[in-house]
Structures are given as structure tokens and as C-alpha cells.
Amino acid sequence: MPNPTACLLIIGNEVLSGRTRDANLQFLATRLGDMGIPLREVRVIPDVPETIIGTVNEVRAKFDHVFTTGGIGPTHDDITSECVAAAFGVPWMVHEETRALMAEDYARRDPPVEFNAARLRMATLPQGATPIRCAMTTAPGFSMGNVHVMAGVPRIMQSMFEALAPSLAGGVPVVSATVHALGVYEGNIAEALAAVQARFPALDVGSYPFYRSHGPQGFTGGGVALVAKGVSQEQVEAAAAAITEMLESMGATPIQGEPPPA
């Protein structure tokens, strides 16, 4: 059975304007790959209702899981939750259990936090959604069908994801092996590398040039990182061995593993 697939929607004007550098993509890409739910597409979209609704409906039909980050706070530009309700065609309603948990939390603070209309929005969920509760806040994320709605603030998003993760049916973990070579240019190895890719059609073989100056060991110069990736550890290892052999036959000195030589 093929692995389930995932799509990430990063919702927020602040990422599109360059104000905020997204920090969630790489975390989720890595964790989902480890769980065998590889990320197949990411979209960054603005806080515009019709864009959010349309995109959610497009991608939830196309991928096994959709993860969203951003737009679930108390302010007027936090509209992800009501847009997901609209996308599913269900009412957006106060979730009583969540309201009670938040009320208890706010009353316990010193000084107590006012549970006003803005904060009540964070207890309002699409009808039928399952809250994602985490240690960082009583204002929850939620899952609605295959759409998993999380906060944009990285430490809260990560806490929500770890709370959600055990409930996701994973696949075969995606594994990879990397071989680095210094002083090797992509243009010189392209043909031989394509032959390795052809020998391992079930894997992704990728080539990523790098340049380091004044690293800890004083290395300055360029090279390539060659990566074999897939769900078969055995094939990944065999491909890494073939890449190593290819580099050695060209007189280069391959270096196995991450991180690249600094």
C-alpha cells in the first residue's frame, strides 16, 4: 500500500509579505517524513476567506492529510477556523467542552483573564471537529475530517502536532542517505548520477550543490551533497554505495552522512 500523502497550508499575510519567516514547514516536513506521511505540496495563502475556503476544499480532496498553520488566534485576521467550517459546509459553533476548559484556565490565572468575545472565538469550532489539546494553551487546534488545524506560533504548533501525531495512521518511514564530496561539480557527475537514479527507480536521487567558507575545520570551497531517499532502507543503502563508488571512480573522496563538511 502506498504511503498516505500530506499537504501543508501556511495561512497568513505576514509570511507572504516577508515580515515573518516561516519556521513550520521544515519541522512538519521532517516529522511527517519520519512517520511515513510525506509532504507532497505546501501552499502559503493570505487571510482571504474565499482563498482559504477554496484551497482547503481543493487540497483535502487531493491529499490524505491536510495540515494548516496560522489564523486561529483571537483577532479579526484569525479566520482559519470559520473558513474551515465554511469549506465543510457545517456551522461554526461554540464547543462547550472547550469553552469550559478555557473558562477554568482563565479564572485560575493571577490576575484572572477576561473571557471576552474575542477569546470565545478560540472556543468556536466547526461542528463535528475534534479539538487538538496541547500543553501550551487551552485554546485548541482541531481536526475536521482529514484537515488538521494548528497554531502558527512554532512552539504552539509543535506542541499541537505532537498531541495529534499518535492519532495519525502513518506509513513506512521515508529514510535517506547522503554522500558529500568536496571539489566536485554537478556538471561533471550528472550523467553518472542519472545512471544511479535509473538503477533505483523507486528512490529519489537528488543532487544539491553547496559552498562553505571558513568552516570549523577551515574548509572553504564547493561540493555536492548527493541524497538517496525512499521507503526501503536496503535500497537507500545500496544507492549510497553506488554513489560512493561513482565518486571514487572519478578520483573524489566521498564523505558519508550529515551534516555537510563545514
Next chain:
Amino acid sequence: MPNPTACLLIIGNEVLSGRTRDANLQFLATRLGDMGIPLREVRVIPDVPETIIGTVNEVRAKFDHVFTTGGIGPTHDDITSECVAAAFGVPWMVHEETRALMAEDYARRDPPVEFNAARLRMATLPQGATPIRCAMTTAPGFSMGNVHVMAGVPRIMQSMFEALAPSLAGGVPVVSATVHALGVYEGNIAEALAAVQARFPALDVGSYPFYRSHGPQGFTGGGVALVAKGVSQEQVEAAAAAITEMLESMGATPIQGEPPPA
């Protein structure tokens, strides 16, 4: 006349797998906003021909400009150029002027670089494309219609973008003003902030919570950054003044401008 719109396609398995953290989105978002060509959507897609072709055709019809990064090197996984040719339904052909420039460059190197079949791929462009030549490399990016194809390596992408930028018809620059307030929680200001947004419907008013620990001035704690953004400097300044007044009326101490208190 409304500003032209832009979409960015980040093409590459390495970003989707978490191996590489994208560094191009924020650069392009900022530069394009300054030029009045705001970024309206970003997609990160894999090195899969039908995905690249389909996505290019979808977004080039939807946005005034499409920028792509990644997939124009010499290796087998560099397929952006031939996919753009397929999207436009034109042949993918050796571009003679580019071939000659690259041949001259490679011959001049010490030792000379072999102009092999892999490197010739980088001189192969969709028929009718205009090369984007930059100081970093003789292997060009290119514009095909409203699709601007650039390298994925940030310093090369930036060099290509600056070479391309003067030829793009910009719009009215997007400007913004930011007001920070320490010890202020979104839930307490949401209603008053929504009233500011309502007073300035042509602007985007955004709220971004932050948390700093042990900054240079020893500040530890949370707060909000409130941002007014749009094409009218006058309105942006008026909205920032309204936000400042709102914060002062609540007893907070607003701090104008970037960067946030560290």
C-alpha cells in the same frame, strides 16, 4: 489601477522533505512588495513533471507574474526548464547565444571546464524564452511569457532577480508601519483592533504575538506587534496613530517601528 500580483513556485523535493530550509520566499516577498508586485501565493512542489506543468499553467493564468526557484541545474532532477516548455507547448531547444556564452566561459577557466551534455541542458530553453543573465554564472535563468525561472541557490537567485527586476513593470510600493507593545495580549485588544481595521478597509491590519527571553536589553516576556500595511503611506501612518492611541488608552506603552524589542 490595482497592483500587479505575483505567485512564487518553489520547485524541489529537498524543501518538501525538510532537508533544505527555503531561503528565497522571504527575499522575494520583501523585494516584490517594495516594487508594488505583492506576492499573493506560494507553492512548494516536487520534481514531478506533471505537477510542475500543471501548476505552472494554473498559476500563470491566475497571477500577473509567476516566479520559480529551483531545478535549472545540470542533473537529472533539474527539470524545471523542460517542464515550462511543455506547459507553454513549445519546443525545448538549445539557445545558441547562451551556448556560445557558456562555451566561452568554460574554455576560459583554468583548468577548462568540459561542456558536456549535462551542462548543455543549462543552455537549453523553451523556444521564445528571454534569458536572465547575471554576474554569478553564465548558465541563465529565463522569462517565458509571465513566468520567470530562476535558480534555487539563494545567492544565484538573488543575482538573477536583480537582473530581471528593472524589466518588471511595478506598481505602487506596499508600505507598512509596526507598533509594538509589551505585556499586551491579543485577547485584550482584539475588539479595539478590529475597529481600527474597519476604519481603514483598504489596509491590512495584522496582529502578531511575540515572546522574547533575555534580549540585549534584558527584556523577557510577551507582547504584540501590530502592523498596518497597504499602498497609501498616509493611511498607513493614520492607522499606526490610531493603533498607538488605542494602546495608550489601555495603559500600554506603544513602541513604533521595527525591530521588535529584543
